[in-house]
Amino acid sequence: MELGALLKGIGLGGGLIIAIGSQNAYLLRQALKREYVYTCIAICIVCDVLLIGAGVAGMGEVINNMPGLLFWIKITGAAFLFWYGVRAARSAFKSSSFELDxxxxxxxxxxxxxxxxxxxxxxxxxYLDTVVLLGSIGGQQPGVGPWYFALGAMLASIIWFLSLGLGAQYLIPIFKRPLAWRILDGAIAVVMWLLAISLFL
Known part of the structure; x- marks a missing residue:
């Protein structure tokens, strides 16, 4: 039973975390630039672990019962994502490339x-994915299942962020070309804007 909850947490947590998002995009960009990569990885892991634990402990239900709070979280998040998308778009149109060395x-x-x-x-x-969704599903596990589920989701998060942050170094030769950086920044801008719009759909 505990093993099933653990594997379910790994599977569902991994599926949600691996999806392209603003957090992954920024971590990838910093990893390619080799700027404070371990700091970024640590922040991603700590935040995910805390949010997953909070969700399983009941924070997801609290957020669901406070629609006003969720609305302002969406407004703030959409504004931030749109602003960073503009920054990424500007960077995509620059003629210079990053000096990785x-x-x-x-x-x-x-x-x-x-x-x-x-x-x-x-x-x-x-919050919608990590706290509300994982929290609600994890909370439905019988016995001590919720904490095995949370542990599985946390393990998926740790493995993913370490793989993304440390594995990006193998892509550095590709991103020594200005066009590759333009494509990446353009893709990041589109992702940020789509995420901002999706918050209100």
Whole structure:
């Protein structure tokens, strides 16, 4: 029974986390630039673990019973996603490429931490998927099943973010070309705008 809940958590949690989203897109971009990659991975993992645990512990039901709070979370998240989409679109139209081997990082660690936290916590999809959906399904497991389910979802999150952040280095030769960065930034802009629009559909 516990093993079934654990595997269910891994499967469902992995399916939700692997889907292309703002958090994954930003982590991938930082990993390709080799800027504070471990910091970004740690933030993603800690945020997901805390949110999954909170959802299974009952936070998902609280959010469902507070439609006003969910509405303002959507407004704030949509504004942030739209703004970052504009930034990514501007970057896509620049003629210069990123210097992946430069010594000084383009942004400070504080800026990266703030952005990674924003992508992890300001996106309403994080709460709808991680807290509400995983929390409600995990809460339905019998006995101690909810915590095995949560553990499975947490393991899926840890494996995914480590794989994405550390595996991106193998794509660096491709992204030494300006066109590859333009395509990536253009795709990120589209993803951000689609996520912002989907919040109100």
């Amino acid at each position: 430069k010594q000084a990082p383009a942004v400070s660690q504080r800026q990266v931490i703030a952005a990674m936290l924003a992508f992890s916590l300001l996106n309403p999809h994080v």
